Amino acid sequence: MNSSLEEILNEIKGSRHLKNALIHSSFNEGKEGEDYNELKHLGDAVWNLAVLEMIYKDEKIEVGNADKKKQLLVSEEGQTSIANTLGIGELIKAGRGSQEVKETPSVLANTLEAICAAIFLERGYNIARDYILKWIDFFKMDKA
Numbered sequence: 001m002n003s004s005l006e007e008i009l010n011e012i013k014g015s016r017h018l019k020n021a022l023i024h025s026s027f028n029e030g031k032e033g034e035d036y037n038e039l040k041h042l043g044d045a046v047w048n049l050a051v052l053e054m055i056y057k058d059e060k061i062e063v064g065n066a067d068k069k070k071q072l073l074v075s076e077e078g079q080t081s082i083a084n085t086l087g088i089g090e091l092i093k094a095g096r097g098s099q100e101v102k103e104t105p106s107v108l109a110n111t112l113e114a115i116c117a118a119i120f121l122e123r124g125y126n127i128a129r130d131y132i133l134k135w136i137d138f139f140k141m142d143k144a
Contacts, residue, residue: 001086001090001091002085002087002138004134004135005087005088005131005135008119008123008127008131009091011122011123012123015118015122017117017118017121017122018115018118018122019034020035020036020038020039020118021039021043021111021114021115021118022091022092022111022114022115023035023093024036024092024093024094024098024101024102024107024111025037026094026096026098027093027094036110036111036113036114037110039113039114039117039118040110040111040117041113041117042117042120042121043112043113043114043117044113046113046116046119046120046128046129046132047116047132049129050116050128050129050132050133051070051073051074051132052070054136055069055070073136076105076109077105079108079109079112079113080108083108083109083111083112084108085138086112086138088108088111088115089102089103089108090102091111092108094107116128116131116132
């Protein structure tokens with residue numbers, strides 16, 4: 001697991017939001033329960049805002065390149081790659097077929113978004129943004 005992810009997870013480890021962010025609906029075996037589904041939409045908004053803010057502040061980037069960068073970072077494929085780089089799959093609690101569930105791109109992307117929502121709810125936007133930008137940088141360094 002990435003050290004910056006581990007750092008923030010330790011800071012908010014008692015949080016109900018974090019607990020829910022790491023639970024896939026299969027963990028509750030079909031029963032209505034708390035899982036990441038309620039958090040992923042908020043996390044998606046936080047993620048998108050942080051990415052757009054980063055791109056907007058980059059005065060060197062051209063419009064066409066800005067669109068490509070945004071598409072990469074907000075897409076399921078981009079978020080899945082970042083989630084894999086961070087080691088998020090190992091944190092997900094899932095039910096039957098859990099290993100397959102933990103490797104599913106949409107589950108990884110949704111869990112990443114839910115973690116962002118948990119950080120936002122517990123520590124605010126600025127802290128969530130700072131971690132998102134660290135993770136994006138770590139992802140870029142990992143791919144270099």
